[in-house]
Amino acid sequence: MSFSKHKKRYCKWFWDESLGGEYDHWGTSTYFMEVGHDLYAVRQIEIYENGNILTYDSSHLTDNYGMLCDKQFNEEDLREFAITKAEFEQIWNTKIPMNRSVAEMRQQ
DSSP states (O other): OOOOTTSOEEEEEEEOSOOOGGGGGGOOEEEEEEEOTTSSEEEEEEEETTSOEEEEBTTBOBOSSOBOOOSOOOHHHHHHTEEOHHHHHHHHHHOOOTTSOHHHHHTO
């Protein structure tokens, strides 16, 4: 299966380890990623076992909790963990992140 070099792709995976340190009590997490044609993350959502939610994109790359993934994805991982754009957008548009203000989210 060949992917278009200009189409964004979406993936989701469960991370079965906690963050450690002062955020260890958050528990495990599920990551949702929008990946650009260059195979780098464009938008990222992290949903933690305790209910905490973090989001990152070009307008909010990093903060005290973490950052937008800066590692290039590979095609195999994108195929294995693929989700639809609709699934990603539903999560992105309905979850309220704790690391961003309401005003910041409205500017997107």
